[in-house]
Amino acid sequence: MKALHETSFLESLRIQNRVIGALMMREIITRYGRNNIGFLWLFVEPLMMTLLIVLMWKFFRADHVSTLNIVAFAITGYPMLMMWRNASNRAIGAVSSNAALLYHRNVRVLDTIFARMLLEVAGATVAQIAIMSALIAIQWIDRPADVFYMLLAWLLMALFAFGLGLVICSVAVQFEAFGKIWGTLTFVMMPLSGAFFFLHNLPSQVREYALWLPMMHGTEMFRAGYFGSSQITYENPWYLLLCDLVLLLLGLAMVRKFSKGVEPG
Template sequence: MKALHETSFKESLAIQGRVIGALLMREIITRYGRNNIGFLWLFVEPLLMTAFIVGMWKFLRADQVSSLNIVAFALTGYPMAMMWRNASNRAIGAISANMSLLYHRNVRVLDTIFSRVLLEVAGATVAQIVIVAILVAVRWVEMPADIFYMLLAWVLMALFALGLGLVVCSVAFKFDAFGKLWNTASFVMLPLSGAFFFVSSLPQQVQEYVLWIPMVHGTEMFRHGYFGSSAITMGNPWYLLLCDLVLLFIGLAMVAKFSKGVEPQ
């Protein structure tokens, strides 16, 4: 009996993997097409955006304002912020874009949201790795102090992006106006995510309020992994993990509730 359950679980897992894989391929082809460089735009798009921001900081000679490498400062803040922002924005249209696929019994509403978020996270991850490698090679930035801590921060923020995407998609499905407003709201939230400041540089009375924001901890952790002891950071991985779990629980519960009323078209 135990072996039967294990076989059934493995088969279900394999089916789920094929469903996610198919949704990812469909999303890539639909969004980027088969012409020119096709799916490579998935990585090139965030790569170019990050390169533009980093290049702007470099050639404006922002290094003169601080002794800290300002290119590395931009590199460890902006891309992570864009990951959770783009993932949550893309999650909004996941259901409507794949509504016809819900006729297939193995395709669930959750699969459509997860595949979109995964695609955004994958693109941002590859772009971040590539641009860090390039900038290290041309000696614009130094090698990170602790790559594994940076990886931990990135994984925790990827979980945050998934949870946020689930919640945003659920609310937008019930209230269409929210979906239209979220793009602007998420843009306004960028300055609050820690992408453009160190918490330690803020006034003491402001720090305690800023540290309630989950994204700040992800950015601070990522920068701690890069700069090491040369920069004062205040990220708490346990707080970020707790926020991730709460957000995921709420998001999954919301999706489970509204997905029962979703009819394939």
């Protein structure tokens, strides 16, 4: 009996992997087509945006106003911000764009949302690795102090992106107007991500309130891994993990609730 359950679970897992893979491939083809570089735009697009921000900080500001390597400062803040922002934005239209696929027995509402967010996280991850490797190679930035800590921070923020995307998608399905203004709201939230400053530079009273925001902990943690002891940071990985789990559980519950009323289009 136990072996039968294990076989059933493995088979379900294989089916789930095929469904997610097929949805991701469909999303890539729909979004980027088959011409030119095709799916590579998934990585090139965030790479170009990040490179543009880095060049702006490099040539217009920074090394003139601070002893801190401004390129390293930009590359350890902006890409992570764009990861959770893009993932939540893309999650909003996942259900309506894939409604026809819900006729298939193995395709669920959650699959369509997860596939879209996974693409955004994967694209941002590859772009981050590529641009950091290139900048290290041309000696614009130094090697990270603790790569493992940076990877852990990125993983925790990826979980945050998934949880946030599930919640935002669920709210947008119930209130269509919210889906239209969420993109604007994320611009307002950008300064609250910690991407453009160190928490250490804030007044202590302001810092106390800022630490309630999980995005702050992700950015501080990522920078702590890169800069090491040369910079003072205030991250709490356990708090970030707790926020991730709460968002994920809440998001899954919300998706499960509204999924019952979704009909194949």
